[in-house]
Amino acid sequence: MTDEKYDILKRYFGYDTFREGQEQVIDELLSGRDVLGVMPTGAGKSLCYQIPALIFPGITLVISPLISLMKDQVGALAEAGVPAACVNSSMPPAEMADALYAAEAGACRLLYIAPERLTAPAFLDFARRTPIAMLTVDEAHCISQWGQDFRPSYLKIEEFLAALPARPLVSAFTATATAQVRDDIVRALGMREPYIKTTGFDRPNLYFSVERPSSKPNALLRLLAERAGKSGIVYCATRKAVEDVCDMLVSKRLPATRYHAGLSAEERQLNQDDFLYDRRPIMVATNAFGMGIDKSNVSFVIHYNMPKNMESYYQEAGRAGRDGEPADCILLYSGQDVHTAEFLIERSREAEDDALAPAVRQHLLERDRERLRRMTFYATTTECLRRTILRYFGEEAPLSCGHCGNCDTTFEQVDATVEAQKILSCVYRLSERGLHFGRVIIAAVLTGSKSEKIDQFRLDTLSTYGIMADATAARVRQLTDALIERGHLRTDPARYNALFLTPSGNALMRGRDTFVLRLPREKAPAARAAESSAAMDQDLFGRLRALRTALAQKAHVPPYVIFSNATLSDMAARQPITEFELLAVRGVGEAKARRYGGAFLEEIKRYLQEKA
Ligand code: ADP
Ligand code: ZN
Numbered sequence: 333m334t335d336e337k338y339d340i341l342k343r344y345f346g347y348d349t350f351r352e353g354q355e356q357v358i359d360e361l362l363s364g365r366d367v368l369g370v371m372p373t374g375a376g377k378s379l380c381y382q383i384p385a386l387i388f389p390g391i392t393l394v395i396s397p398l399i400s401l402m403k404d405q406v407g408a409l410a411e412a413g414v415p416a417a418c419v420n421s422s423m424p425p426a427e428m429a430d431a432l433y434a435a436e437a438g439a440c441r442l443l444y445i446a447p448e449r450l451t452a453p454a455f456l457d458f459a460r461r462t463p464i465a466m467l468t469v470d471e472a473h474c475i476s477q478w479g480q481d482f483r484p485s486y487l488k489i490e491e492f493l494a495a496l497p498a499r500p501l502v503s504a505f506t507a508t509a510t511a512q513v514r515d516d517i518v519r520a521l522g523m524r525e526p527y528i529k530t531t532g533f534d535r536p537n538l539y540f541s542v543e544r545p546s547s548k549p550n551a552l553l554r555l556l557a558e559r560a561g562k563s564g565i566v567y568c569a570t571r572k573a574v575e576d577v578c579d580m581l582v583s584k585r586l587p588a589t590r591y592h593a594g595l596s597a598e599e600r601q602l603n604q605d606d607f608l609y610d611r612r613p614i615m616v617a618t619n620a621f622g623m624g625i626d627k628s629n630v631s632f633v634i635h636y637n638m639p640k641n642m643e644s645y646y647q648e649a650g651r652a653g654r655d656g657e658p659a660d661c662i663l664l665y666s667g668q669d670v671h672t673a674e675f676l677i678e679r680s681r682e683a684e685d686d687a688l689a690p691a692v693r694q695h696l697l698e699r700d701r702e703r704l705r706r707m708t709f710y711a712t713t714t715e716c717l718r719r720t721i722l723r724y725f726g727e728e729a730p731l732s733c734g735h736c737g738n739c740d741t742t743f744e745q746v747d748a749t750v751e752a753q754k755i756l757s758c759v760y761r762l763s764e765r766g767l768h769f770g771r772v773i774i775a776a777v778l779t780g781s782k783s784e785k786i787d788q789f790r791l792d793t794l795s796t797y798g799i800m801a802d803a804t805a806a807r808v809r810q811l812t813d814a815l816i817e818r819g820h821l822r823t824d825p826a827r828y829n830a831l832f833l834t835p836s837g838n839a840l841m842r843g844r845d846t847f848v849l850r851l852p853r854e855k856a857p858a859a860r861a862a863e864s865s866a867a868m869d870q871d872l873f874g875r876l877r878a879l880r881t882a883l884a885q886k887a888h889v890p891p892y893v894i895f896s897n898a899t900l901s902d903m904a905a906r907q908p909i910t911e912f913e914l915l916a917v918r919g920v921g922e923a924k925a926r927r928y929g930g931a932f933l934e935e936i937k938r939y940l941q942e943k944a
Contacts, residue, residue, distance in 0.1 A: 337362070340383050344412045346899070346921035351376045353531035358383050361466070361503055366526040368472070368517060369505045372533045373650035377505040378405075378626075381468040385442050386414065390465030390500075391435055394444045397471050397483060398623060402444040404608070405626070408893045409442065413923025418444035419455065432458045447485040450492040459492070464500040467493065469521065471623060472504035476516035481508075481623075490520055502526075507647055533646075533725045537653045540717040541737025542663045542710070544813075546806030548636060549580055551664055555634060556586060556614065559660075562631040563613035567648055569637035569672050571618060577636055578616040591617040608890040610881070622648060628655040628896040634662045638669035638711050640677060641703035642724045645710070655898035662737075665711040667771070667813040671825050673704050712817055714743050714850045743850040749840075751800065751811055752820070754778060756841035758796040759821065759831050768830035770823070775808040814849055872939050873904040879935050883928055894928055895919060907936055 337358050341347050350358075353371060357380040360367050371377050385392035396402050399420040409416040417431045417440045435443050436458065449455055467489075469475070474483040493499060502521050506513070518526055545551035552566065566581075568574045571592040581588035589603040589612040606612040608627055615621065619639065633652040639645045645663070653659030677700045681693060710720050718733040732739050758778055762769060767789060776783055777791050780798025791797060800808055812831070815821045820837035823829040839845050877891075877900060884891040895903070899919030908914040914929050915922070 336387055337383050340386050341379070342915075343922045344386070344414055345379060346915070346917070346919045346924065348918075350379075353529050354380050357503075357527070357529050360527040360529075361501065362387060364501060366501060366521075366523040367503045368514065368523065368526050368528045369503070370514060370528065370530040371505065371507065372531070372535060373507045373647055374535060374654040375507075375531055377470075380505065381466065381503050382409070382414065382442065384503075385466065385468075388465035390463035391440070392442050392466045392468060393459075393464055393500075394442055394468045394470060395447050395450070395486075395489060396444050397447070397474055397486075399446050402446070404890070404893075406442075406444055407889055408626075411889065411893050411924060411927075412921055414442065415440045416442040416444065419449055420444075420446045421449055425454075429454070436462050447483070447488050450488045451495070456492075456495055460495075460497055464496070466501040466503060469502070469504040469517075471506060472517045472521075473506040473508035473513050475520045476508075476513045478510070478512045478516060487520070490522070493522065507650070508643060510643075533722055533727055534718065534729070535650060535653065536735070537656055537658050538649070539658065539660045539735060539737075540649070540662075540721070541660070541740075542665055542712075542717065543737075544665050544810065546804075546809070548664050548666065549577075552577070552581075552634065552636060553584060555632075555662060556581070559632055561613075563607075563610060563627070563629055564615075564632035564634065565622065565630060565648075565651060566614065566616045566634045566636055567621075567639070568616065568618060569639070569669070569676065573637060574616050574618055581614065581616065586614060587612045588614040588616055591615060591621040593618065593620045605890075609884070610891055619644060619648065622651055625651060626654060627651075627890070628892045628898070629657075630654065630659065631657065631897075632660040632662065634660075634664065636664055637672060638663060638665050638707060640673045640700065641707050642710060642721065643703070645707060646721060646725070655892075655896040657898050657901070663711060667816055667823075668829075669711075670704070670708055671823070671829060673707070674701070674825065677701065677704065708817075714738055714741075746849050746851050747846065748811060748814075748849050749845075749847045751803070751808075752815060752847040753841050753843070754796065754799050755808065755812055755815060756820065756833060756837050758794070758799075759833050759837075760841060761794050761796050762791075763833065768824075768827060768832065770829045770831060771809050771812045772805075774812060774831060775805040778808050779803060779805050781805070811849075815847075818847075820847075869904045869907070872907065872936070873901055875935055875939060876900045876904055876932060879931060883931060895924070903932065903936075907940065909933060909937055909940070 341350065353369065354376055357367050357369050361384040369377055369380055381392065381394065399422055402418040402420060406416045406418045417435060419428055419431055434440060469489060474481055475486040475489065476482060502523055504517050504521055506517065514528065543551060566577060568577055571594045574590050574592045578588050578590040589606045591600055591603050607615040630652050633649045635645065639648065649661035652661055681697050681700065706724060710717065713720055715738060716732045717736040717738050719729040719731065722729040755774065755778065758774055773785055776786060777794060777797055778800040780801045786792055812821065815837065816823060819834055820840050821831050822834050823831055840847060880891050880894050880900065884894055896919055899917060902918040906913065906917055908917060911925055911929055911933065914920055914925055914933060
């Protein structure tokens with residue numbers, strides 16, 4: 333007897349094997365048990381409910397948070413030959429009625445719906461009449477007030493379930509791993525003895541690194557130049573930063589676009605499409621961008637600012653490399669990021685929690701600050717970055733992964749006690765005059781530079797003026813950041829981050845302590861990224877990509893919906909010339925083989941003839 337789930341996996345999705353966790357989740361659902369799947373972004377959660385949905389006799393409802401992206405998911409399913417539809421509030425009532433009518437008549441197996449539509453009378457009527465085999469909740473952490481991304485509309489799910497004549501099977505999926513969020517989901521959805529599958533959070537194809545550049549714009553331009561022609565996301569902390577960074581990139585003629593909550597809905601949609609369709613493969617965005625985006629060929633995620641917590645960081649960074657190809661997750665860190673994050677935390681708690689009791693608000697605020705501390709630790713550690721991430725999410729990991737920025741860097745111990753004392757005395761001498769400045773001016777004084785501020789406050793008469801003249805200002809700032817991190821200096825956000833000496837800084841200044849740093853010696857060569865898909869023929873890959881672009885334009889779908897980059901590289905390596913061989917390529921299912929296979933086989937044959 334052939335196993336139906338394997339048939340479907342191959343026929344519709346073109347894969348031969350399941351990834352970790354998928355098969356168990358599917359088996360449990362098929363046996364009629366509720367399932368909660370906790371899997372990292374890119375692990376392949378969708379197949380876990382899509383395959384059972386194709387086997388169950390009734391319809392499967394999928395709750396998904398973002399209307400704009402439901403359409404993409406439904407489009408991708410349609411390409412794979414899976415009948416699916418969506419219902420959302422942007423649809424005219426007549427169109428919605430048509431979709432529901434078609435669903436009732438059995439014309440679709442998966443119906444995607446926004447949570448706020450669930451309890452609309454027309455939909456409730458439909459749901460009471462139609463046999464619903466399963467209710468699936470995507471991004472299920474949105475139901476938890478403890479999660480980093482609570483959405484009140486998710487509470488409607490409970491109400492909806494209670495209004496049904498019979499309770500369907502319930503499955504829920506999230507990438508957020510904390511026990512509290514998990515418990516909230518199980519409770520809110522009334523799951524009965526659910527099977528809870530938590531897969532490993534490691535994403536071996538992602539290369540993590542942290543840089544601490546003296547100029548972020550220059551660092552970003554260099555990183556993008558090294559990745560020319562590839563698609564990626566640049567995350568910034570604020571709307572203003574998105575505007576500035578995007579303007580800068582566009583002025584350098586880079587194909588960038590932008591996304592943040594301050595733009596009109598039309599512009600957001602337009603820019604998002606430009607990115608999805610690879611017309612503008614670089615997206616500069618706030619964290620408003622990305623949930624539900626499953627563009628599989630994102631090959632880098634650069635954080636221009638440090639996010640507020642590791643949950644957000646790993647979720648955003650995890651949007652890279654969903655196709656399993658090597659991808660980079662780079663954090664550009666500066667001490668200023670900590671202040672920006674603190675400010676954003678403070679402000680969001682003020683805005684959101686008006687209704688909360690002061691004690692509760694205080695508790696939430698403290699938890700946010702603790703999360704920020706853990707994030708800052710990641711940004712400044714010299715330990716293996718992958719290990720730091722995995723341990724944060726409660727997983728054990730080897731001391732060194734051998735595939736992250738820190739594992740590839742040799743650190744050396746540097747005794748910077750003397751330099752530290754010079755910086756501390758500069759702060760001290762200024763305070764004697766009742767003056768307090770931030771790190772930029774301090775560095776200017778120490779390196780003996782000339783500027784308006786220096787003249788205005790006669791800072792060149794200080795005994796510490798120019799005592800670090802042979803160091804660069806960047807080096808002085810780096811050391812100052814290290815002094816702040818170790819608590820020898822503190823900054824006052826209310827006074828433009830002016831620096832103050834702490835008791836431990838005072839002790840260090842007076843020679844009662846030493847200041848030893850681990851600093852990077854040299855970066856390993858950037859050769860690592862090249863090793864992917866060993867035997868792949870670059871030339872052919874380029875031609876297959878061009879063909880994909882042309883087909884995508886004709887079909888009005890994003891290129892990756894036709895085939896992912898991973899599929900194209902496998903195709904370039906195998907060079908199939910028959911449909912049978914084509915079906916052996918990773919990611920080629922029957923529907924796509926029928927629709928697009930001919931064109932790709934033709935291109936490969938032409939290529940082989942030209943080469944012969
Ligand atoms: P998630 O929702 O967990 O973030 P997706 O369901 O979007 O992840 O899947 C991520 C990518 O992995 C998609 O491109 C999908 O086609 C691919 N994928 C899923 N399952 C498999 C599998 N068994 N083998 C190969 N690729 C898979
Ligand atoms: Zn490592």
